[in-house]
Amino acid sequence: xxxxxxxxxxxxxxxxxxxxxxxxxxxxxxxxxxxxxxxxxxxxxxxxxxxxxxxxxxxxxxxxxxxxxxxxxxxxxxxxxxxxxxxxxxxxxxxxxxxxxxxxxxxxxxxxxxxxxxxxxxxxxxxxxxxxxxxxxxxxxxxx
Numbered sequence: 402x403x404x405x406x407x408x409x410x411x412x413x414x415x416x417x418x419x420x421x422x423x424x425x426x427x428x429x430x431x432x433x434x435x436x437x438x439x440x441x442x443x444x445x446x447x448x449x450x451x452x453x454x455x456x457x458x459x460x461x462x463x464x465x466x467x468x469x470x471x472x473x474x475x476x477x478x479x480x481x482x483x484x485x486x487x488x489x490x491x492x493x494x495x496x497x498x499x500x501x502x503x504x505x506x507x508x509x510x511x512x513x514x515x516x517x518x519x520x521x522x523x524x525x526x527x528x529x530x531x532x533x534x535x536x537x538x539x540x541x542x543x544x545x
Contacts (some may be wrong), residue, residue, distance in 0.1 A: 402431055404420065404421045404455075405418050405419065405421070406418070406419055406420075406421055406424075406454050406458040406459055407457060408424070408437055408457060408458070408492075409449075409452050409453045409456050409457045409492070409523055410430040410432065410433060410435065410437055410450045411435075411437070411439050411441070411443040411492070412430065412433050412435040413430060413433040413435070413520050414448070414449045414452045414453070415430060415432040415500045416430070416452070416456045416457075417430055417431050417432075417437060419437065421539070422436075422534055424459075424489040425438075425489050438488050438489050439488070439519050440484055440488035441481065441485075442464070442484045442494055442495050443492060443493070443494040443495070444494070444495055444526040445463065445494050445495065445496045445501075445504075445505050445507055446500075446501060446504075447501050447503065450463070450492055450494075450496055450501070450504050450517040453492065453494055453519075454519040454522060455521070455522040456521075456522075457492060457519075457520075457521070458520070458521055459490075459491060459492055459520075460490075460491040460492070460518050460519065460525065460544070460545045461491065461492045461494055461518070461519045461520070461543055462487075462491050462492070462493045462494065462516055462517070462518050462519075462537075463494050463495070463496050463513065463516065463517050463519065464476070464480050464493070464494070464495045464496070464497065464515075464516050465476075465496050465498050465505050465510045465512055465513055465515045465516070466495060466496070466497065466513050466514045467486075467497060467498050467507070467513055468497065468499060469499070469514050470476055470481065470514065472513075472514060472530070472531040473480070473513055473514045473531070475531050476531035476532060476533075477530075478493070478534075479532065479533045479534035479537060480493060480534070480537060482534035483534045483537035483538050483541070486534065486538050487538060487541055487542075490541075490542070490545065491518070491526045491541055491545055497511060498510060508524070509521055511529075512529045512530075513529075514529070514530065514531055515527060515528070515529040516528050516529075516532075516537070516540075516545045518541065518545065520545075524543040525544050525545070526540075
Protein backbone atom coordinates (compact mmCIF):
# COMPACT_ATOMS: atom_id res chain seq x y z
CA UNK A 402 0.00 0.00 0.00
CA UNK A 403 1.40 3.42 -0.93
CA UNK A 404 2.08 6.15 1.58
CA UNK A 405 -0.15 9.20 1.21
CA UNK A 406 1.14 12.63 2.12
CA UNK A 407 -0.39 16.01 2.78
CA UNK A 408 1.23 18.42 0.33
CA UNK A 409 0.37 22.13 0.31
CA UNK A 410 -0.07 23.71 -3.14
CA UNK A 411 2.53 26.42 -3.85
CA UNK A 412 -0.09 28.43 -5.78
CA UNK A 413 -3.38 28.41 -3.83
CA UNK A 414 -2.02 26.97 -0.55
CA UNK A 415 -4.68 24.23 -0.39
CA UNK A 416 -3.66 20.98 1.29
CA UNK A 417 -3.71 18.04 -1.12
CA UNK A 418 -3.45 14.32 -0.37
CA UNK A 419 -1.11 12.56 -2.73
CA UNK A 420 0.71 9.23 -2.89
CA UNK A 421 4.43 9.75 -2.28
CA UNK A 422 5.37 7.96 -5.51
CA UNK A 423 3.16 10.34 -7.50
CA UNK A 424 5.30 13.38 -6.59
CA UNK A 425 7.65 12.61 -9.48
CA UNK A 426 4.75 12.37 -11.98
CA UNK A 427 3.98 16.12 -12.03
CA UNK A 428 0.67 15.99 -10.10
CA UNK A 429 -1.74 18.93 -10.17
CA UNK A 430 -3.54 20.57 -7.27
CA UNK A 431 -7.08 19.31 -6.79
CA UNK A 432 -8.27 22.88 -6.17
CA UNK A 433 -6.49 25.20 -8.64
CA UNK A 434 -5.16 22.53 -11.07
CA UNK A 435 -1.67 24.09 -11.08
CA UNK A 436 1.41 21.85 -10.70
CA UNK A 437 2.07 20.82 -7.09
CA UNK A 438 5.79 20.15 -7.54
CA UNK A 439 7.31 23.19 -9.26
CA UNK A 440 10.98 23.03 -8.32
CA UNK A 441 10.79 26.73 -7.40
CA UNK A 442 10.85 28.38 -3.97
CA UNK A 443 7.43 29.43 -2.70
CA UNK A 444 7.06 33.04 -1.48
CA UNK A 445 5.28 32.86 1.87
CA UNK A 446 3.22 35.38 3.81
CA UNK A 447 1.75 35.09 7.31
CA UNK A 448 -1.16 32.83 6.30
CA UNK A 449 0.66 30.62 3.83
CA UNK A 450 3.62 30.17 6.22
CA UNK A 451 1.37 28.48 8.78
CA UNK A 452 -0.26 26.28 6.13
CA UNK A 453 2.98 25.11 4.54
CA UNK A 454 4.99 24.53 7.71
CA UNK A 455 2.08 23.13 9.71
CA UNK A 456 0.25 20.93 7.24
CA UNK A 457 2.85 19.61 4.81
CA UNK A 458 4.14 16.13 5.53
CA UNK A 459 6.99 16.74 3.12
CA UNK A 460 9.78 18.79 4.73
CA UNK A 461 9.54 22.54 4.12
CA UNK A 462 12.81 24.50 4.08
CA UNK A 463 12.17 28.18 4.83
CA UNK A 464 14.75 30.82 3.95
CA UNK A 465 14.23 33.74 6.34
CA UNK A 466 15.60 36.72 4.41
CA UNK A 467 15.16 40.46 3.76
CA UNK A 468 15.50 42.55 0.58
CA UNK A 469 18.20 44.80 2.09
CA UNK A 470 20.40 41.82 3.07
CA UNK A 471 23.38 41.40 0.71
CA UNK A 472 24.15 37.77 1.68
CA UNK A 473 20.43 36.94 1.27
CA UNK A 474 20.41 38.30 -2.27
CA UNK A 475 23.70 36.54 -2.99
CA UNK A 476 22.24 33.18 -1.84
CA UNK A 477 18.92 33.52 -3.74
CA UNK A 478 20.10 31.92 -7.04
CA UNK A 479 21.64 28.98 -5.15
CA UNK A 480 18.46 28.55 -3.12
CA UNK A 481 16.45 28.45 -6.36
CA UNK A 482 18.86 25.82 -7.79
CA UNK A 483 18.53 23.77 -4.60
CA UNK A 484 14.72 23.95 -4.94
CA UNK A 485 15.01 22.34 -8.39
CA UNK A 486 17.34 19.62 -7.13
CA UNK A 487 15.18 18.85 -4.08
CA UNK A 488 11.80 18.92 -5.90
CA UNK A 489 9.71 16.02 -4.61
CA UNK A 490 11.95 15.56 -1.55
CA UNK A 491 11.33 18.92 0.14
CA UNK A 492 9.51 22.16 -0.61
CA UNK A 493 11.74 25.23 -0.45
CA UNK A 494 10.14 28.51 0.55
CA UNK A 495 11.13 32.10 1.35
CA UNK A 496 9.79 34.41 4.03
CA UNK A 497 10.62 38.13 3.91
CA UNK A 498 11.35 38.99 7.56
CA UNK A 499 11.05 42.70 6.79
CA UNK A 500 7.49 42.32 5.47
CA UNK A 501 6.40 39.66 8.01
CA UNK A 502 8.35 40.23 11.25
CA UNK A 503 5.47 38.79 13.30
CA UNK A 504 6.00 35.42 11.60
CA UNK A 505 9.76 35.20 12.11
CA UNK A 506 9.82 36.63 15.67
CA UNK A 507 8.60 33.45 17.44
CA UNK A 508 11.47 31.51 15.87
CA UNK A 509 14.14 33.83 17.30
CA UNK A 510 15.71 34.59 13.94
CA UNK A 511 18.74 36.69 14.92
CA UNK A 512 20.67 36.74 11.66
CA UNK A 513 19.73 36.35 8.04
CA UNK A 514 19.79 34.42 5.89
CA UNK A 515 18.68 31.61 8.17
CA UNK A 516 17.22 28.41 6.78
CA UNK A 517 14.91 26.29 8.92
CA UNK A 518 13.60 22.81 8.05
CA UNK A 519 10.04 22.16 9.22
CA UNK A 520 8.02 18.97 9.04
CA UNK A 521 4.41 18.79 10.20
CA UNK A 522 4.80 21.96 12.27
CA UNK A 523 8.02 20.96 14.00
CA UNK A 524 11.42 22.54 13.50
CA UNK A 525 13.94 19.84 12.58
CA UNK A 526 17.07 21.93 12.03
CA UNK A 527 18.37 25.40 11.22
CA UNK A 528 21.48 26.95 9.75
CA UNK A 529 22.50 30.59 9.33
CA UNK A 530 24.63 32.16 6.63
CA UNK A 531 24.66 32.16 2.85
CA UNK A 532 25.36 28.77 1.28
CA UNK A 533 25.81 27.70 -2.35
CA UNK A 534 23.26 25.34 -3.93
CA UNK A 535 25.27 22.16 -3.42
CA UNK A 536 25.74 22.80 0.29
CA UNK A 537 22.04 23.65 0.73
CA UNK A 538 21.12 20.35 -0.93
CA UNK A 539 23.61 18.36 1.18
CA UNK A 540 22.43 20.03 4.40
CA UNK A 541 18.73 19.45 3.65
CA UNK A 542 19.32 15.82 2.66
CA UNK A 543 21.28 15.24 5.89
CA UNK A 544 18.33 16.57 7.90
CA UNK A 545 15.47 14.84 6.11
